[in-house]
Amino acid sequence: MTLSRNVELLPMERSLHGEAVFSAPRASDETLIAEIASGDSFELFCHRFQTDQLLVLRGSIDLVVLQNRQLRRITLREDEGLWVRIPPGVPHGAINRGRIPALVVNAVLRHGPSDPRDYRPLPVPPQLRSQWRRLAVA
Template sequence: MPLLPNFVNSITVVRHLCLYYPISLILLQNFTETPLTLDKSIKFCIVRTINMGLIHQVEVRRLNSIRSGMVEFFTPQTSDETMTVQVEAGAVEKLFVHRFQTDQLLVVRGQFVLVILQNRQYRYIPLSDRVPTVVKIPPGVPHGAVNLGTEDCLMVNAVLRHGQPHERDYRPLKPPFPYNLVAVKQALESLDYPLTA
């Protein structure tokens, strides 16, 4: 069963769809069953899964920025509240499923891999402070974190509320099967870091 609609399997159509919303090559590859060859200008990805008749979208997009002198301003995120989250070095966290909130994650220091459980498969999304990217996780999508590095990772979660928080939203769930740590490492290695002077 394909993870994306059949029309997305056409590279021509994908390039057309990405004309206005560039999609990162690695992110698109993470959400398809077979690797695709696209250019690296692609910076945005929406993944849809259907669970019990509901469509859940996980959005991954690089932030736009405006530079003023030596200061760079990134696209602000709408939220009901913000919180900082730290993923300790060496952490392999269990899954969380929020029923009444959307998470919007942005790494501000370090790097880690976000694990998404969709269609009975894990998707590994690498996130780093060197590639400013926001991941938007809607309610009902199981997600966890893996930080195989030697430094803690700090991120901001710009939370969108869809009702009163429930204690089960913050109770970790045991993953149904182990994470593939080799795939986690490969995801981090595939990050397309910008060139620095």
């Protein structure tokens, strides 16, 4: 099976039971929780054998993905319930403009062994930094 190289936006399936709202589970090999501090660091991550499936639980972030030599911003907020699926090989990072750290869940799909480089941030290439800054203040 060939993996798509396109980032996908998927609405969260939810159900209401009394006062509680439940999310339908996402298929995953492991689930990670990340806290994203405020700021606009110039870092990207690129996973070689992993699909990230991200949902913001608290706060908001601007997810930035590099596709077709352009940075694309996808705003994710806790009140929207939107999953973003990022396939392997797509550089991505996050900007948190809020005052509080954002809390994000990642339902990771593995397509091979983890590569140590997957979790080392890469700097945004200098030729894209002005584009990154424009996204950070927009």
